[in-house]
Structure formats: structure tokens, C-alpha cells
Amino acid sequence: MLVTDYYKVEKVTCTDGVYTYLISLNKECAVYEGHFPGSPVSPGVCNIQMIKECAEEILGKSLFMNNLQLCRLTTLITPISHPQVEVKVTIAEADGIYKLKGSIGMADETYLDLKAELIEK
């Protein structure tokens, strides 16, 4: 985990190639001291990193996200308003490029979705 104690994986399931990570966000993480003072908001980039780390765990490889094609952040995520989130990941490899589709949400709601290409580090 790049940002120490940012989250904790509670449960992982996989259905039809879609991995679902049930994750607890840790409001005590040091990053919230500065983002923002007195008003914790989960940094979008930390959430993108969380999806990448799930993909790394699935593949058992370290990855470099050299092409983030699109990431839409539609709902503000905070560890107070969203103490638990679901991270969904699908990943397919072709010619050494890992095509990643990921999202963060809960139940039927999506807070962030992501499409990216990664290579092995």
C-alpha cells in the first residue's frame, strides 16, 4: 500500500471475471490531516491508486499506470460519509498491456469510474 493505512480490504469476491473488493476507508489516515484540515475528503488520486493496488493483487504483479484514459469522479468520497466502499475491477491482458476497468461505489451507486492501461513494472 503506497499511502500507509489508507484502507483495509474486508472481503474479495469474483463473479464472471469481475473482482469486487469490499473496503473500509480509514479516517485516521495521515493524508486527511492535509486533505483538507478539519474537513476530510478522500483524495481522488488515492482512490485511483486503491483500484490499481487491487489490480496488482489480482495479477500478483507490480504495475505502472502509464495511460489513464478516463477517470470520472462523480461523487465526493469521504471516510465519514463512505466508511465502506466497493471497488470493482476487471482486467485483461493483450501484448503486454493490461487493460483495466475499475469503479468505486456501493450497491447500485457509482462514485468513480476508471479506464486505464498499465504495464508491468
Added chain:
Amino acid sequence: MTTQPLLTGSELFKLIPQRAPIVMVDTFFRADDECADTGLHVESSNIFCRDGELCEPGVIEHIAQSAAAFAGYKPYTLGEEPKLGFIGEVKKCKIVRLPRVGEFMHTQLKIVGEAAGITLIAAEVYVDEETIATCQMKIFIQA
């Protein structure tokens, strides 16, 4: 590139609401109505550094905070507090290589669109003359 920055280090706190340990811009060179130039010294103590490199979230957050500093510059010249800004969308973000500890990232920002509190910016990040990342971003500034 202008060599003498307008603001450095904690002076940037006049432009951005982020504080340690997630301050990802430490130099503000200049801004006009369309463009701005910012920078970051990559230090090993950076929360997004691992194995001597600033990882992807650090590069993207640097671009986002550069945009926040750009947005905060005008209010600053008018004596106002910086406003909270949030990333709405990151698009076409290509990272050629990660910047290394000890390197200085210099970032050029250009506003390519503006509507209803949303600013679309294009950014190019350099280390010396080498382009290491390009990115487009939509930023929402809270009124």
C-alpha cells in the same frame, strides 16, 4: 521558462487549501488569463514516493494542485482566501516516466475550456526539457 518564481514553499498556502502531508506543488512561477507555470521538487519524504520515484498519484495530484493554485491565484491577488477545488475528471493522462527523487517537475497549464464553475485544463509536466507526463483535467471550484 521564468526562473524567478512568484511564490515558493509555504507561500503556496495562499493559493491552495491542501496541507502537509499532501502538498504536491511548491513553486508558482507565473500566471495570466490562460496559462500558468508551476513546479514541485521531488523529495524522498513525499507521501507518494516509493523506491526513489514519485508514483502516479503524486504526478496526477501535482497537476490537480497546480490547477488549484492557478485557480487560487486571482483570488489571492484580490486578497481573498483560496477555495476548495475538486477533480471532476482526469482524461488522456499519459505518464512517460515517473519523476525521481531530487528532480524538479516543471508544469505548464493551459485553460482549454471554462463553464459553470468547471475548468478544463491541459497540462504538460517536464523534467528539464523532457516531457514526462501530459494530462487533461476537469476541476470544480467550490463557490
